[in-house]
Amino acid sequence: MASNLDYLDPALLPLVEKVDAYLEAEKTLRRLTQTNTPAANGTSESPEQLHQQLARLEQEIIALLPTRDEWVKVNLGYGPSRVGAWQVPATGSTPARYELRVVH
Structure with a gap:
């Protein structure tokens, strides 16, 4: 049985840093597209x-x-958050791929 504290595992730090950078870039893009300046x-x-x-x-x-x-549970600074990749099936013109999802 997995522990509820697995999200504090130091081995997940590189993943946490990338997710933090991703969320910051996403927030910057959202602000940029809303204000256009x-x-x-x-x-x-x-x-x-x-x-x-x-x-x-x-x-x-x-x-x-x-x-x-x-x-996968990760620590984004305020308790366990979740990140994962789900397969998106191929369509006529696009190949199958994985889609990132983050719940924070």
């Missing part, structure tokens, strides 16, 4: 750069996950 958000990154950064971080996070198609 990079200076107001304190960033010089364009929406395209942020989309590329999010895609890169998503792939890095998926590579760090110890399992697929189930939640």
Whole structure:
């Protein structure tokens, strides 16, 4: 039986750092697209750069996950949060892939 404190495992720190960076980039992109003024958000990154950064971080996070198609508990600073990758089936023009999901 897994412990409720497994999310504090130091081996998960690289994953936690990537998820934190992903969430910060996602928040910056959201603010940027809502205001349409990079200076107001304190960033010089364009929406395209942020989309590329999010895609890169998503792939890095998926590579760090110890399992697929189930939640992994991580510590994002306020108790256990969950991160996981679920398979999205192939469609006519797109191959099968994994989609990142974060619950915080």
